[in-house]
């Protein structure tokens with residue numbers, strides 16, 4: 266029998282899909298005892314297990330008939346009302362319920378936005394580096410990525426301005442800028458107020474949209490950090506993405522989009538074809554959790570846990586890394602970004618690191634063009650402080666060795 270060539274049945278779009286390198290990596294580290302700085306998994310200690318157990322049985326008893334039923338595509342109305350209130354209390358965002366869509370994690374929002382905003386060849390701006398899962402959501406739509414580098418104050422908007430000027434001089438137009446302003450993944454950097462305002466000005470001047478991924482907006486450890494959402498500065502131009510993955514539970518898969526009504530109407534149509542709606546039961550559980558202020562009570566605990574781990578990692582890096590190596594000093598979130606400043610490909614060091622019991626994500630995966638070979642992302646959310654000390658010591662030795670061999 267001649268084997269069937271299944272590729273001839275596949276759509277063109279599938280050629281642009283990439284498997285997440287991180288998920289592949291996680292598979293490797295599952296098999297052995299590895300201190301993993303690779304995934305961005307929340308520490309399970311942060312899950313409010315007892316409270317959720319209570320809420321689940323309450324929700325089934327109290328709302329069983331509706332919680333187990335089909336629901337509206339935009340999300341359960343009662344949940345949306347609670348969500349609007351929550352965002353107002355915690356992020357100062359004034360949204361009307363019609364501007365909200367409940368999604369299956371932020372990931373679905375990214376996928377839907379790619380479908381409704383990007384035609385092949387469109388210009389879209391991303392930070393360099395940026396969130397890998399966003400790149401993978403956008404890639405099948407075949408945009409032209411425009412990368413803008415970051416420093417400790419987030420996206421360097423002066424470089425964005427230069428790039429816009431050039432593109433527009435050539436008659437090209439940018440559809441949107443995707444940014445993670447607070448505690449960026451993977452960079453661990455935060456956009457300054459001045460740059461936020463400049464970004465908004467540019468959006469007006471060059472007529473593009475801003476996709477604001479605010480997943481770490483509630484996980485800031487320091488006082489005095491400007492946490493103002495861009496959505497508040499430019500409500501008409503900003504598509505705001507929120508998620509409960511890092512402050513409640515990633516397994517619940519609950520995200521939300523706040524966008525101008527003409528856009529939520531289109532998102533709603535797209536979502537209807539994909540999955541009709543986010544699971545109703547989960548939305549009822551989250552609704553009750555919001556009512557009981559579970560997240561608000563939980564956040565100070567998460568912050569003190571992660572802050573201690575961040576401090577441990579920063580201390581360990583200072584002790585163990587050779588001179589010339591740069592790393593970010595995140596004010597929140599779960600990642601530190603490290604740059605060797607040498608002609609070394611961190612993906613080539615990885616097998617050695619895993620062999621010695623440490624894993625990280627090679628940084629190039631976070632660049633739309635796979636540049637940035639001498640960088641790596643280190644997550645401090647899941648390992649214990651002892652593991653952080655030990656893991657960074659090993660990593661320091663590996664980095665020193667590779668620099669010596671240069």
Ligand SMILES: *Cc1c(COP(=O)(O)O)cnc(C)c1O
Nearest residue numbers: 370371372396450480508510520
């Ligand atoms: C973790 C994370 C998310 C959350 O994604 P979900 O699909 O909601 O779990 C979104 N954006 C960034 C940048 C993240 O790091």
